[in-house]
Amino acid sequence: MPTLGAYLTPVLLLLASNVFMTFAWYGHLKFKTSPIWIVIFASWGIAFFEYCLQVPANRLGHAVYSAPQLKGMQEILTLLVFAGFSVWYLGEPLKWNHVAGFVLIVAAAFLIFLE
Incomplete structure (x- = not known):
């Protein structure tokens, strides 16, 4: 049985990578x-750090999530980060x-997690 960290670490890495991605893109x-x-x-320089977080997030995350679930999660996190970025920055x-x-x-994206 995977630990809580196995489920949470990819989410936190994807969240952090999305912060870098949003700054790189916008x-x-x-x-x-x-x-x-x-x-x-x-x-490109900012995106390098995004990839340094995103690649391990997907590599570690694929142990407990499917690839479509990882992508769906990434989209939700992207929207949350972008919404805050749009207003704040x-x-x-x-x-x-x-x-x-x-x-x-x-x-x-939620539908992807239904079994």
Whole structure:
């Protein structure tokens, strides 16, 4: 029987990797005057750390979760991290339709965990 850590560690690693991923993909939006080549290389540098967390998360997680379950979990975590990032870092509040769309995506990802 797997331990609680076997189930929780991949979730925490995926959560942390999504923080890096969100900064890599969207953090440059606050630096619109920076040349595109600089933000591309900065994003690649940030994405390196995302991969350093994401790859072990999936490797360890596959011992207790299926690949579709890992992907569904990653999508839910991405939405949660992005929602906070959008409001906190970018100063762009979420509208009702954004929240409704995110809820539908979470519902779809939840279906992956049904046996």
